[in-house]
Amino acid sequence: MTVDLSDYGASGDLLSNSDELGRIIRVDRGECDVISEKGTVRAISDSNRSQGEVAPVTGDWVKLIMNPEVGTVIDEILPRKNKLSRRDPSDERVEQVLVSNVDLVIIVHGIDRPLPPGRIERLLTLAWDSQSEVIVVLTKVEERDELLEETIRTIEAIAPEVSIVAVDSANTSDPGLVKIKDMVKPGCTAALIGESGAGKSSLVNALLGGEIVETGEVRSGDKRGRHTTVTREILLCPDGGLLVDTPGLRSIGIWDAQESLKKVFADLEERSKDCRFSDCIHESEPDCAVIEDVLLGVLDERRLVRYRSLLKELSDQQKKTTKRKNK
Numbered sequence: 001m002t003v004d005l006s007d008y009g010a011s012g013d014l015l016s017n018s019d020e021l022g023r024i025i026r027v028d029r030g031e032c033d034v035i036s037e038k039g040t041v042r043a044i045s046d047s048n049r050s051q052g053e054v055a056p057v058t059g060d061w062v063k064l065i066m067n068p069e070v071g072t073v074i075d076e077i078l079p080r081k082n083k084l085s086r087r088d089p090s091d092e093r094v095e096q097v098l099v100s101n102v103d104l105v106i107i108v109h110g111i112d113r114p115l116p117p118g119r120i121e122r123l124l125t126l127a128w129d130s131q132s133e134v135i136v137v138l139t140k141v142e143e144r145d146e147l148l149e150e151t152i153r154t155i156e157a158i159a160p161e162v163s164i165v166a167v168d169s170a171n172t173s174d175p176g177l178v179k180i181k182d183m184v185k186p187g188c189t190a191a192l193i194g195e196s197g198a199g200k201s202s203l204v205n206a207l208l209g210g211e212i213v214e215t216g217e218v219r220s221g222d223k224r225g226r227h228t229t230v231t232r233e234i235l236l237c238p239d240g241g242l243l244v245d246t247p248g249l250r251s252i253g254i255w256d257a258q259e260s261l262k263k264v265f266a267d268l269e270e271r272s273k274d275c276r277f278s279d280c281i282h283e284s285e286p287d288c289a290v291i292e293d294v295l296l297g298v299l300d301e302r303r304l305v306r307y308r309s310l311l312k313e314l315s316d317q318q319k320k321t322t323k324r325k326n327k
């Protein structure tokens with residue numbers, strides 16, 4: 001079997017690397033499934049050489065070498081075009097890259113539960129920080145109703161420019177599915193993020209046209225999906241797009257995302273130009289235009305509180321990582 005790596009998103013300069021080139025489609029306890037011209041191979045990552053600084057993640061383009069003793073080894077991780085990352089839930093000083101070389105991030109939310117603004121703000125910050133295109137997909141939409149309209153209003157109030165697509169993944173002829181298929185062009189890598197039970201795997205199956213990945217029944221009562229998706233894996237759609245299903249994100253700690261945070265809070269950023277101090281943190285400074293807006297009732301105070309706490313999260317993270325680097 002020969003695989004055309006351009007199906008997996010390889011462009012001109014990557015393809016000139018030819019025979020030893022591959023893309024990681026799945027990482028599983030230190031071992032990687034890598035798609036190469038010869039098909040899928042199991043490769044280990046040579047921790048001394050390639051993992052020293054950067055651990056391999058799903059989406060990476062790599063150079064493979066054959067080691068007679070241990071088999072196929074990842075010799076080098078090629079520079080990443082971009083990455084989707086969060087703060088490591090188990091060590092707040094560490095960045096956890098979820099997927100690399102992403103073209104589109106699909107934020108998935110099921111409208112069977114409410115969408116707190118703070119949650120979509122975090123998800124958007126994380127998604128935009130990857131420098132990819134971002135869309136929001138609302139799942140479990142059987143008909144247009146008040147709940148759907150309300151969820152759309154919440155998102156539009158924060159990100160008026162982001163595309164929102166409503167789908168019922170259980171319905172194979174759903175018009176929303178056609179729209180999403182159109183956006184995931186051949187060779188384009190789309191990563192799905194969202195909480196467990198949001199409907200990511202069902203959407204992936206609907207786009208792939210079959211029961212390829214496992215989905216979970218939502219437990220009645222707490223409305224939480226079981227954690228059926230355990231790895232991040234690249235899957236090739238019949239029409240050519242690439243999908244990365246991910247396990248549900250329970251914690252969405254943002255990592256080094258100053259610019260995208262400004263974008264998510266663009267209204268506050270704009271308003272802060274009128275604050276007396278250019279480094280105003282809108283807490284108790286005199287002549288603060290943002291606090292003025294809160295007092296006038298033009299700005300929801302809770303949004304300001306969330307903004308402050310995300311800013312603090314980023315500055316805490318920076319302090320901790322600097323300390324760590326200096327050790």
Ligand SMILES: Nc1nc2c(ncn2[C@@H]2O[C@H](COP(=O)(O)OP(=O)(O)O)[C@@H](O)[C@H]2O)c(=O)[nH]1
Nearest residue numbers: 140168169196197198199200201202215216217
């Ligand atoms: N009716 C309907 N059910 C859905 C839809 N999307 C997901 N579900 C159901 O919601 C549950 C969780 O879905 P799953 O795809 O596993 O969520 P994940 O954890 O985000 O991957 C499963 O029982 C699905 O059958 C949808 O669009 N419509």
Ligand SMILES: [Mg+2]
Nearest residue numbers: 200201228229
């Ligand atoms: Mg899943």
Ligand SMILES: [Zn+2]
Nearest residue numbers: 275280282288
């Ligand atoms: Zn201010």
